[in-house]
Amino acid sequence: MELLKDKIKKEGRVTEDNILMVDSFLNHQMDVEFFNEVGKEFKDRFKNDQIDKILTIESTGIGLGIITAQYFDNVPVVFGKKIERLPRNKREEVFNSEVYSFTKKTIYNVVVDKKFIKPGEKILIVDDFLANACAVFGLIDVVKQAGAEVVGVGIVIEKGFQSGRAHLEDKGIRVESLVTIDKIEDGEVYFK
Numbered sequence: 001m002e003l004l005k006d007k008i009k010k011e012g013r014v015t016e017d018n019i020l021m022v023d024s025f026l027n028h029q030m031d032v033e034f035f036n037e038v039g040k041e042f043k044d045r046f047k048n049d050q051i052d053k054i055l056t057i058e059s060t061g062i063g064l065g066i067i068t069a070q071y072f073d074n075v076p077v078v079f080g081k082k083i084e085r086l087p088r089n090k091r092e093e094v095f096n097s098e099v100y101s102f103t104k105k106t107i108y109n110v111v112v113d114k115k116f117i118k119p120g121e122k123i124l125i126v127d128d129f130l131a132n133a134c135a136v137f138g139l140i141d142v143v144k145q146a147g148a149e150v151v152g153v154g155i156v157i158e159k160g161f162q163s164g165r166a167h168l169e170d171k172g173i174r175v176e177s178l179v180t181i182d183k184i185e186d187g188e189v190y191f192k
Contacts, residue, residue: 043071099138119147133164
């Protein structure tokens with residue numbers, strides 16, 4: 001997606017430790033016009049698939065999910081909540097999966113209320129970044145617990161130098177990334 005590459009080149013910034021920051025348009029301040037283009041692109045890539053719901057994870061994924069849903073006949077958007085500990089009295093009410101965050105070096109639970117994903121539903125997962133796929137695997141686990149089906153995973157920015165895609169494809173999961181970064185080096189972003 002050339003628009004996304006241009007946004008990254010113009011508005012993204014690379015920190016001293018070679019981390020790409022896209023908070024000016026994607027994951028802090030959200031560029032709604034750009035998000036609309038993302039939604040259209042995901043629709044184009046999954047146009048031949050039945051999508052009953054979009055599943056994402058808080059917080060950046062919520063905006064992506066809502067706008068993308070408009071291009072899939074306004075299907076519902078469900079988001080996994082990140083919590084440190086799952087209270088005992090909630091365990092029967094939710095689907096829960098433990099997820100390791102490489103960014104924060106901690107484990108959290110991603111939870112979705114059982115009433116929001118039903119057996120047999122066709123689910124499209126969307127998220128802002130794909131690195132090691134820990135968050136995505138947490139969402140896939142939730143979908144499986146519900147007896148639903150993952151149609152595919154839509155990713156805005158894939159870190160192609162990390163193993164997320166390979167892990168997902170090894171499990172038979174379709175991955176559609178709008179842009180793939182080959183490497184980040186000396187403050188520069190290189191695309192595949």
